[in-house]
Amino acid sequence: MEPSRDDFIIAIRSAFLKKGTQQRFSLIFLLFFSFLLLFLGKYNFNQLNYLRIALNEIVYRSSFIVSIPENLVINSYKKAKDHYFLYRDYDFIKEKLNNLESEKYNIDFLIAENKRLRNTLEEVNYLSDEQIAKVLIDKESPFLRSIIINKGSKNNIQKGMAVLHNNYLVGKVIEVNFTTSRVLLLSDLNSKTPISIEPGDIQAILSGTGKKEATIQYTKDNLSISNGSIVYTSGTGDLYKAGIPIGKIFEKDNKKKVDFFADFDQLRFVKVSNYKKESD
Amino acid sequence: MVTKKKNIFFSLLKLAPLILLYISVLNSFDFNYVKYLSFNFPFILIYYWSLKRIESLGYGYIFIAGLINDVVIGFPIGITSVNYLLICGFAAYLRNITLRPKLVQDWFFFFFTITVVNSFSYIILSSLLFVEVDYVSLFFNTFFTFIFYFIFAHLFRIYQKTIFQEQND
Numbered sequence: 001m002e003p004s005r006d007d008f009i010i011a012i013r014s015a016f017l018k019k020g021t022q023q024r025f026s027l028i029f030l031l032f033f034s035f036l037l038l039f040l041g042k043y044n045f046n047q048l049n050y051l052r053i054a055l056n057e058i059v060y061r062s063s064f065i066v067s068i069p070e071n072l073v074i075n076s077y078k079k080a081k082d083h084y085f086l087y088r089d090y091d092f093i094k095e096k097l098n099n100l101e102s103e104k105y106n107i108d109f110l111i112a113e114n115k116r117l118r119n120t121l122e123e124v125n126y127l128s129d130e131q132i133a134k135v136l137i138d139k140e141s142p143f144l145r146s147i148i149i150n151k152g153s154k155n156n157i158q159k160g161m162a163v164l165h166n167n168y169l170v171g172k173v174i175e176v177n178f179t180t181s182r183v184l185l186l187s188d189l190n191s192k193t194p195i196s197i198e199p200g201d202i203q204a205i206l207s208g209t210g211k212k213e214a215t216i217q218y219t220k221d222n223l224s225i226s227n228g229s230i231v232y233t234s235g236t237g238d239l240y241k242a243g244i245p246i247g248k249i250f251e252k253d254n255k256k257k258v259d260f261f262a263d264f265d266q267l268r269f270v271k272v273s274n275y276k277k278e279s280d
Numbered sequence: 281m282v283t284k285k286k287n288i289f290f291s292l293l294k295l296a297p298l299i300l301l302y303i304s305v306l307n308s309f310d311f312n313y314v315k316y317l318s319f320n321f322p323f324i325l326i327y328y329w330s331l332k333r334i335e336s337l338g339y340g341y342i343f344i345a346g347l348i349n350d351v352v353i354g355f356p357i358g359i360t361s362v363n364y365l366l367i368c369g370f371a372a373y374l375r376n377i378t379l380r381p382k383l384v385q386d387w388f389f390f391f392f393t394i395t396v397v398n399s400f401s402y403i404i405l406s407s408l409l410f411v412e413v414d415y416v417s418l419f420f421n422t423f424f425t426f427i428f429y430f431i432f433a434h435l436f437r438i439y440q441k442t443i444f445q446e447q448n449d
Contacts, residue, residue: 007377010376011373011376011377012373014372014376015369015370015372015373015375015376016369016372025339025340025343026339027339027365027368027369027372030339030340030342030343030361030365031362031365031366031369033343034343034346034358034359034361034362034365035358035362036358037347037357037358037361038356038357038358038359038362038404038409041356041357041358042356042408042409048357051357052351052357055347055348055351055357056351059306059348059351059352060351060352062306063306063307063352066303066306066307067306067307070307137352144353144354144355146353146354175354182354189412189413189414190411190412209414210414210417
């Protein structure tokens with residue numbers, strides 16, 4: 001016998017309205033409540049922010065504790081892998097160090113010259129106020145690339161602060177709680193950063209893709225960006241100071257992409273920087 | 281003393297689905313180590329237990345698990361709870377209309393459920409809350425969640441038979 005329309009309605013009604021044994025709430029009530037939370041969140045309802053901050057504080061700490069076994073396994077695997085490739089990496093790093101040492105002298109000279117010229121031109125110099133933070137949660141969700149750090153408003157962390165790893169930009173603070181903060185990584189789909197590509201001083205916007213590389217937006221097609229060009233922050237919009245290294249240009253599927261210098265899977269400690277203009 | 285310890289252990293075993301749900305949302309367990317291979321373990325857990333034995337989870341706890349998941353992955357508060365509760369709704373509907381449950385039938389209805397729920401969540405996130413979500417990752421996540429349901433359903437069934445002495449399908 002074919003199920004009638006009435007059977008369908010009865011089954012739906014029973015599923016959503018009926019409270020089962022030992023159930024305190026019906027599905028429809030909880031669904032309504034969830035939609036209410038979403039609605040209040042969208043319009044930045046103040047009380048919900050307090051709830052969110054309280055939840056964040058509890059959940060971030062609990063999540064850190066719950067993640068310990070998994071992190072232990074992952075770290076052990078990475079350590080074992082590092083040991084396995086130790087000799088090969090040693091040779092590679094030795095050669096790289098030799099090259100870098102020779103370049104360093106040139107760079108020292110250029111820094112001194114740059115500072116002198118900036119003073120002559122009366123350009124704004126930046127003072128940085130840096131703090132080291134430990135990464136509490138580093139969950140690579142396929143949908144959102146962010147990390148949680150163990151510094152919050154208690155440590156004068158503010159929204160928009162730059163987050164660096166080994167002097168490379170990795171993201172910015174987007175949410176601040178009392179003892180923790182969330183950092184949106186540059187690789188996140190919602191991350192947009194004003195950049196400058198050298199050589200050529202090409203201005204563009206770096207856009208995360210949710211993957212390990214990023215794309216470049218808002219450049220003219222006829223601009224020639226060569227592979228291996230370096231991407232820096234441009235300082236436009238006073239989001240970050242100019243000249244923080246981000247990554248290197250490479251080509252994939254006939255499109256220019258950016259390979260980040262920082263390895264987002266290896267973030268254990270990061271530097272949170274607040275750049276202030278020297279005149280301030 | 282031994283009996284008391286045994287009772288505590290048995291009570292914990294009975295609570296295993298709920299404990300597993302909370303661990304998986306706090307840890308955002310999705311086995312996301314290989315490119316595109318990620319699956320939504322809470323979806324599998326919630327669907328299975330809502331279908332077979334809702335007393336093991338409870339809608340209130342599922343709602344709270346959704347809130348925790350939102351906080352961990354940084355989504356607007358409430359969106360995961362909606363997803364989880366919709367899965368409960370679909371599972372409850374299937375439970376109401378099924379006389380003789382079959383794993384394959386449950387499995388394909390699960391695919392329909394997660395497709396609807398993920399599409400709904402994608403639309404809400406991108407058009408109402410303006411959060412960009414990678415559509416391709418979501419597609420693969422849905423596909424692998426569907427595949428892994430078959431494996432986990434078998435494991436859950438063995439657990440259910442052992443702990444609750446129940447016979448399902």
